[in-house]
Amino acid sequence: MSKVVGSPQTRLDIVAKVKGTRKYPQDFNMEGQLWAAVVWAAHPHAIVRRIDTSAAEALPGVVRIITSKDVPVNSYGINIPDQPVLVGEGGKVRWVGDRIAIVVAQDRRTAYKARDLVRVDYEPLPVVSDVFAAMQENAPRIHEDRPSNILHHIPIRKGNVEEGFAQADVIVEGEVSTPFVEHAYMQPEAGIGYIDEEGRVTVIASAQWPHDDLHQIARMLDLPEDKVREIVPAVGGAFGGREDMYIQHLLALCAFVMRRPVKMVWDREESISRTGKRHPFYFRYKVGATREGVLTAVQIRLISDAGAYASTSIPVLNNAASFAAGPYKYPHAHVDAYTVFTNNAVTMAMRGFGATQPPVMYERMLDQLAEALHMDPVELRMKNLLGDGDISITGNAMWGGVGIKETLRQAALAAGWRQEGEHWVKPDLGQPSAPHKKRGIGIACAYKNVGYSFGFDDKSEAEVILRLKMDGSIASATVKTAAVDVGQGVTTALAQIAAETLGIPVSRVRIALIDTSDVPNAGSSSASRHVYITGNAVYGACKAALEKRERILLEESGELNVSARYLYRGRSRRPTTPYDPETGQCNPHIAYSYGTEIALVEVDAETGETEVLKMWAAHDAGRVVNPAQYFGQVAGGVHMGVGYGLTEEYIQQDSRPRTRRFSEYFIPTVLDMPRELVSLAVEVEDPTGPFGAKGLGETPTLPTAAAIANAIHDATGVWLNRIPATSEMVWRAIHGKG
């Protein structure tokens, strides 16, 4: 048996990437292609009175202007089809990412020039930019067919919080808000739509869930799904931002109307200001504990801004509510979670999917308690972290190898904490680099689901084709799955799982290109799920192929091709259930990953600037499939977390974008990262994961901002009520000018 899983493996796609030959959607061109440009809504909330395309049509080189009249079924949406594809006369725009028309021209310059000539008359409506205003009874309604702007409410009631607070010796309270965040994948939206040789409407574009796009496009065009096709080439990052369709359906519509190849390449400004974001959250918490440091109760109100359309705001809220208390044992919990429509940017999936925002709040509560109890923050957490079989706030017993305590133990020891029996002692932080600078250290623990939750049937299908040599040994294996490698490295990980299962080297495994007409549905590249769910599907298909091979060899039929398909269903081994509508009690998640991060920071009291000197990141993703990629996932997650904690905010003013380009939206550069990142792999295996693997894509982002915020408090003594902790905000807090 080879030991492929767990050994460093060179990424299968990396040679083409360093040569610059790997093709992304903007790199494809076709004979006779036309170019398209979108006419975007000019108001965040308005009725479209008149659309005048005559001036645009008169421009030489313009071929056609596609409007709502050209769309067979003018609605779409991943969760609820509440978004118009194109808004026509008499229709309403609800945010600046709504679309009025698509200009098709002979070349890109003409298309972009012509779109500015499309005249649209609007009747502006009152704009709702704030969730609290949106929740008022008399607030202007974003969706007239709904009773209010509140899209969804989740209550969780465990035990009796009054009783829990009565048992507490110490009670702390706090409020925190988090910003809109841009995914900022490096590759802007682009692609080609065309009619293929079998008459299918075909799209080449980046995507996270090709088969769901297919489903939505077929519905929009009123076509059977086998008349639609999506090809996903190299994807230049996604982070949740390509789980909804932003360009795929528009390319399909162009091909459907024009019957010719139509290419579209968005610029960065379109990519930032006309696509979805991470949800901002508004938290209010109250937490109680005994003087021994045992948590007794938590009361939580959280509100997320859904923006103009539902997208996945309800599933994100589901997650946020279930993880709202953090990985701790609370005998009594009371949660009210809301997601609310506004005219702001649509909010959607982004790395962590509702589990990324709460740590900033719940980990601050833990540190406030530690301070009130005069207890070390590691010690307080160790007393209360969940273990195997412990009951979460939704009433379920934790399963699958709960590694959170071990991540904290390893991170704390690495960062210099000393363990003395039950007590933990904080390390000496050394001298700051200048007298006006202050050092601090902060801890955060977090956890998240792997796979789809709350009773959703999480499925992935894989096909494996073996070519045998005359002696029956395996010459090569082809794996067909629609698991999209958005950069996270799933293709290589799945090849390793196949190689290990088949007992062959990775060099004999080929992963087929993603084309919905050829590879089966694997679900989305989200929820850190592909290694676990699709890994199980690949494992199952390989096992089935090996069994077939055994039969062939016994029968001596001389057959040299073996193929097998396998559909893995998460519920077959770990059934989940939806929230009880009154109590919120349920068995929410298939599997979990865990992580602890510790940040050592230096805050400049004169400028308010925070420098993260060093970070320790201990993550339990179960068995590590590819150590070479494990570090990259952790470091990339920390990078996104550093930006979340310190610099990144997508700013809107009256629901109009104010941060439209990279020069206005601050992704950390190499100089903004901690000089040193210590990564610790804590491999608590999940027996239901392939070779004991869980998932890794998201957890490294979860604790980072919370650890930094706690470190800033440790350095300065001030609590910030929002992130990002910009220099100005920290300076104001230090100087009492909040």
Added chain:
Amino acid sequence: MHTLMMNVNGSDVRVDIYPDETLAEVLRDRLGLIGTKVACGEGECGACTVLIDGVAVTSCITPAMKAHGRRVVTIEGLSEDKELHVIQQAFVDATASQCGYCTPGFIMATKALLDANPNPTRDEIMHGISGNLCRCTGYYQIVDAVALAAKRLAEEEQS
């Protein structure tokens, strides 16, 4: 239309272009050199980095006519005889690429850095690539790759 004459990756080319075309547009759309990536369109992220007479420029904001009569090297021009360049091999070995969209730009920035400073410290490497953005890796493996490339180039030089 203007006539642009330049040397790209060792070959002389002559193309008719609009005077306001950027070098990235000419390389990608007229010459088919798709390895040069456009990500921000304002010279902020470095994905489109190429060399003009050995100097790294962001081709998305460089007027193409600026390359007139000069030598341009793109990612396609780095590997000779299909063998990976030492820098490219170092990026492979250090797992310094994930989605890969920023990778050609980082490699070209590295080429310019190591040509000017063959033996950089870690700080100098970080400053040398600080004009390039990556959303996937957190940069550590990229810095490792640059250091590895510098080490291997120095060894090549000695032997």
